[in-house]
Amino acid sequence: MEKQETITKVVEAVTQVQEVSGRSCGGIGASTRPVQDVEGFDSLSGIEATVMLSESLGVELPEDCNPFISEDGKRALSVGEIADTLCAYMEAEAIL
Numbered sequence: 894m895e896k897q898e899t900i901t902k903v904v905e906a907v908t909q910v911q912e913v914s915g916r917s918c919g920g921i922g923a924s925t926r927p928v929q930d931v932e933g934f935d936s937l938s939g940i941e942a943t944v945m946l947s948e949s950l951g952v953e954l955p956e957d958c959n960p961f962i963s964e965d966g967k968r969a970l971s972v973g974e975i976a977d978t979l980c981a982y983m984e985a986e987a988i989l
Contacts, residue, residue, distance in 0.1 A: 894969055896973075896976050896977065896980055899950070899976040899980050900973060900975075900976045901922035901981050903942075903946065903972050903975050903976055903981065904922070904972060906942040906945040906946050907925075907927045907942055907972070908954050908967065909942075910933075910934070910938045910941045910957070911931065911933070911934065911938075912937070912979075914933065916933045916934075917932055918931060921972065924971050924972070924973065925934065925971060925972050926957060926969040926970060926971050926972075927939070927942070927969070927972065927975075928969035928970075936959075937962075939961040940959070942961070943958060943959065945961060946960070950979065950983065952979075952986060958983075960979055961975060962979045979989070
């Protein structure tokens, strides 16, 4: 799957989580950091979106996978960075 397709899936997942929660979600793009820039999007929202992404991408992500935060847990990732992380994971899984 190409990065742009993955970006679209990430935007769709974040949008769906926001809509289900009754929160606004306009203007999400590749440079948006959902955990930092999207109103009310927190770690629980990230878990919900990760489950949605796992289903929509057709890949089983590990339980400890949180693509919305850097590996060291100190920085919120942008949609583009999230897509990079997911693409790398999918490529690694395809090799195995």
